[in-house]
Structure formats: structure tokens, C-alpha cells
Amino acid sequence: MGVERMDCRNWDEDAYRESILREREALTRTIFRATFAPNANPNPNSGHVATASSDGSIASYSISSCLACGCGTARGEKNWLTAEPDFLTQGHDGPAYDVRFYGEGDDSLLLSCGDDGRVIGWKWKEIIGSETPTEGKKVFMALLNSINKSRRNFVNKTFYPLAFYLLPSIQYGRISAIGPWGALSPIPENNALAVDCQGSIYAAAGDSRAYCWDVEKGVVKTVFKGHSNYLHCIAACKLSKQIITGSEDGTARIWDCTAGKCIQIIDPIPDKIANTSYPCVSCIAVDSSESWLACGKGQSLSIWNLPARECVFSVTTQACVQDVLFDNNQILAVGAEPLLTRFNINGEILSQIQCAPQSVFSISSHPSGVTAVSGYGALVDIISQFGSHSCTFRCRSI
Numbered sequence: 001m002g003v004e005r006m007d008c009r010n011w012d013e014d015a016y017r018e019s020i021l022r023e024r025e026a027l028t029r030t031i032f033r034a035t036f037a038p039n040a041n042p043n044p045n046s047g048h049v050a051t052a053s054s055d056g057s058i059a060s061y062s063i064s065s066c067l068a069c070g071c072g073t074a075r076g077e078k079n080w081l082t083a084e085p086d087f088l089t090q091g092h093d094g095p096a097y098d099v100r101f102y103g104e105g106d107d108s109l110l111l112s113c114g115d116d117g118r119v120i121g122w123k124w125k126e127i128i129g130s131e132t133p134t135e136g137k138k139v140f141m142a143l144l145n146s147i148n149k150s151r152r153n154f155v156n157k158t159f160y161p162l163a164f165y166l167l168p169s170i171q172y173g174r175i176s177a178i179g180p181w182g183a184l185s186p187i188p189e190n191n192a193l194a195v196d197c198q199g200s201i202y203a204a205a206g207d208s209r210a211y212c213w214d215v216e217k218g219v220v221k222t223v224f225k226g227h228s229n230y231l232h233c234i235a236a237c238k239l240s241k242q243i244i245t246g247s248e249d250g251t252a253r254i255w256d257c258t259a260g261k262c263i264q265i266i267d268p269i270p271d272k273i274a275n276t277s278y279p280c281v282s283c284i285a286v287d288s289s290e291s292w293l294a295c296g297k298g299q300s301l302s303i304w305n306l307p308a309r310e311c312v313f314s315v316t317t318q319a320c321v322q323d324v325l326f327d328n329n330q331i332l333a334v335g336a337e338p339l340l341t342r343f344n345i346n347g348e349i350l351s352q353i354q355c356a357p358q359s360v361f362s363i364s365s366h367p368s369g370v371t372a373v374s375g376y377g378a379l380v381d382i383i384s385q386f387g388s389h390s391c392t393f394r395c396r397s398i
Contacts, residue, residue: 022397026082027377030054031357031395033098034374035364037124038105044370045390048086048128049380050110052099057398058091058112058120060127063382063391071393080356080379083393087127090398092116094189102195102215109215111201113190119172119203119213172201172213194236194243200257202243204231210245212257222260226253233283237290244293246281252295254306264309268295268302287326292345294331296321301333303347313347322375323363334360334373340383356381356392 031051037060039047045067051059066083094115102109106125113119188206195201200221201213208230212222229248236243242263246252254264268281283296286306293304301321302314319337326332330350331343338360340353357375364372369385382391 025055026394026397029378029395029397030095030359030361030376031374031378031380032095033362033364034372034380035099035101035362036366036370036372037110037128038101038103038108040105042368044366044368044382047366049364049372049382050099050101051374051380051395052091052096052112052114053378053395053397054095055398056090056092056094056096056114056116058087058089058096058099058110058122059085059395060087060110061380061393061395062086066391066393071391080377080392080394082396085396088396088398089122091120092118097189097191098193100193100195102201103197111193111195113193113203115189117187117189117205119190119193119201121171172218188230191231192233194234196236196238196241198238200236202234202236204234204245206230208247208249210234210243210255212243212260222257224253224255224260224262226255226262227251229280232280235284235286237286239290244284244286246284246295248280250279250281250297252281252284252293266293266295266304266309268297268300268311268314283321283323285325285331292326294324294326294333296324296333296335301331301343301347303331303345312345315343315347317341322359322361325363325365327365327369327371332363332365332371334363334375336360340371340373351387353383353387355383356389 031053033052034049037048037050045063047063049061061083071081071083091112092114096112096114099112102111108124109121110124110127111119111121190203190205192204199215201215203211205211208227210224210231211220214221227247227249231245231247233246234243241257243255243257244252252266253262256263281295281297285294291306293306295302298320299317300314301317303312305312319335321333321335324331324333329345333341336359338355338358340355342350344350355373357377357379360373360375362374371383372380374380378395380393380395381389384390
């Protein structure tokens with residue numbers, strides 16, 4: 001038996017190299033966003049998680065299916081199980097940075113944005129209603145591999161191979177600014193999305209502007225100009241009809257959506273470290289009452305009272321803050337470390353939970369109190385309201 005294992009006469013060097021490359025690519029991919037899908041059932045284990053990956057793929061994972069295949073028990077830095085998605089598509093040419101849901105329930109749209117400057121959407125009820133037989137999935141994967149290989153020879157051509165052959169319901173095109181002599185600027189990436197569920201989608205772009213898209217007409221309604229560097233994040237205030245943007249220029253701006261003008265500039269300057277090493281506002285969040293704003297800027301987190309336009313507290317963190325959200329009267333923050341930190345409204349740390357990704361890029365909350373974090377290594381870690389890890393899995397690559 002040992003001699004047979006050492007027999008190198010059938011050794012396939014090319015297959016071995018390709019397997020090593022695939023393994024390394026899987027370990028170095030990043031899930032920039034994982035978010036819970038709308039679900040009438042209050043049990044989070046019956047729902048889905050949608051993801052946006054650095055390989056440009058958009059996927060949906062059934063939590064119950066992940067638990068059934070053992071993702072709730074296998075733990076270890078190198079032995080995370082790879083989950084099989086219910087929906088997988090090459091959504092973008094280049095990394096996909098954000099996914100959001102527009103609308104309510106099964107009638108909502110799954111939206112994504114990425115490095116190619118597009119905003120794409122699928123009908124969620126079509127995604128969860130899609131069923132592909134095993135043989136059909138094999139045919140699809142063979143076709144997908146063929147298309148991906150041919151991409152190298154067709155750099156300027158855009159391919160959208162879609163799992164389950166599901167075409168996007170909406171697709172908003174790229175925007176190029178007109179420069180001197182009518183020259184078009186490079187197409188800016190879309191780094192983040194926000195929705196107001198009243199006919200508008202907002203995109204934070206790499207040309208230092210934010211764009212408001214009309215969902216029905218698929219045209220830009222408003223362009224928000226004022227930042228001096230590209231935008232990292234965006235949040236919509238539905239009650240006040242405002243949006244808030246965070247930029248590489250180190251400021252957050254509050255915009256009036258009706259007039260399209262900036263009405264307030266917030267400059268979080270918590271300490272010298274954040275101001276020199278990490279000048280950008282990397283993440284923002286607004287609470288449900290739209291009275292509080294959280295800003296992550298470098299190794300600091302600041303909370304602002306929006307009606308008073310003043311900073312309530314600012315704390316220094318051990319690593320750069322990369323995402324933040326409000327959970328009732330508490331603040332959840334993640335960053336360039338494997339920790340989920342919970343603060344109270346006074347800036348005191350209530351708890352810190354170890355996460356699977358060594359660097360966490362997104363955090364999403366479920367109405368039941370369950371939290372999903374995602375990040376480096378293509379990992380998604382679902383954490384219960386009691387701090388235990390209920391489901392951890394590695395996302396499938398395209």
C-alpha cells in the first residue's frame with residue numbers, strides 16, 4: 001500500500017499546482033459583506049445570509065443547510081468547512097464590496113456593488129425559489145470554469161455567468177465624469193450601498209461622490225459633491241430624508257436628499273494616531289431613531305448626537321475599526337482583529353467575543369439578536385445573542 005502511494009508515474013504536476021493555487025486563493029479571499037436576508041420566520045436558523053466576495057461573486061447561504069453539513073461543530077483555524085451556496089453568481093468584474101436588501105420580505109431585491117462601478121439587483125423570491133439538479137449544477141460549473149479561463153483573453157468583455165441561470169432584475173451602468181476637452185475619467189468603483197425603500201438607492205463611489213439612483217427608472221436622480229477623496233461608506237436616514245457619507249478625506253458629511261447639498265461636516269479627530277496613520281472615516285452607522293451616529297476613523301470610534309451635532313464620546317481601539325452598527329442602545333464594532341466588541345452608549349466595553357476571521361470587514365444583526373460577521377479567509381461567523389458560535393463556514397469561490 002505504501003509503495004502504491006509513493007508511485008509517481010501518474011503524477012500530474014499541473015493539477016497539483018492548480019490545487020495549491022485554489023487553496024491559497026480560498027484562504028486569501030475576503031467576504032466584504034455578509035447580511036441576513038429578510039425572513040418572516042423569527043428563527044435565524046431558518047434564514048439565509050447573502051455575501052459579497054473579493055472574487056466578485058455574490059452568494060446566498062441557507063443557515064439550516066450549513067448547520068446540517070456540520071458547520072456548527074467544526075472549529076479550528078485551518079479546518080473550516082466550505083459551505084455550498086443556494087445561489088452563486090459572478091456579479092462583478094473585480095471585487096464585490098457590498099450587498100443590501102431593498103424592500104420587504106420575499107418581494108425585496110438583493111443589491112450588490114463592486115469594483116466595476118455597477119449596481120446589480122436580483123429578485124429575492126426568484127433566488128430562494130431556484131432549484132438546480134445536481135447534474136445541472138455540474139454542467140454550470142464546467143461552463144463557469146470555461147468562461148473564467150477565457151476571460152484572460154477578453155479583458156474588455158464583460159461576462160455574467162449566473163448560477164441557476166438567473167438573470168439580474170436590475171443593472172445600473174457605470175458613470176464617468178467628463179473632464180477637460182470632454183475626456184471621460186476612469187470608471188469609479190462603488191464601495192458601499194444604502195437604501196431608503198422609497199424608490200432610491202444610494203452608492204458611495206470612488207470619485208469622491210455619492211449617487212442617488214431611481215429604482216424604477218434606473219437613472220441617477222442626484223449627485224452629492226463635496227468630499228475631496230473617495231468614499232468608504234454611506235448610510236440613509238429615512239425619517240429626515242438625509243444621507244451620511246464617510247470619506248478618505250477624514251470627514252463625514254450629512255446631506256439633504258431633496259436639495260442634494262451638504263448641510264453638516266463632521267470631523268472626528270479623536271487622537272493623533274487616528275489622524276495621522278488612518279485619516280479616513282471607514283464606517284458609519286445611524287440608530288433606528290436617527291438620533292445617534294457612530295463613526296469609525298482609524299483606531300477610534302466616536303458617537304455623535306445628531307440633533308445637537310456634538311460628539312458624546314470617543315474611544316481608542318486596538319485595531320482599525322472597519323464596521324459598526326447599533327443594537328438597541330448598544331454599539332457593535334469590528335475591525336482589523338478577530339474580535340466583536342460591544343459598547344454601551346457611554347463608550348464602556350461590555351463584552352469582546354473572538355471571531356473566526358482574523359480581520360473582520362462587516363457585521364450584520366438579526367432581529368432575534370444573532371450576529372453575523374465576515375472577513376478575511378472568506379469566513380462567515382454567526383454568533384448567538386449569548387456569545388456562542390452557532391455556525392462558522394468558509395464561502396465557496398466562483
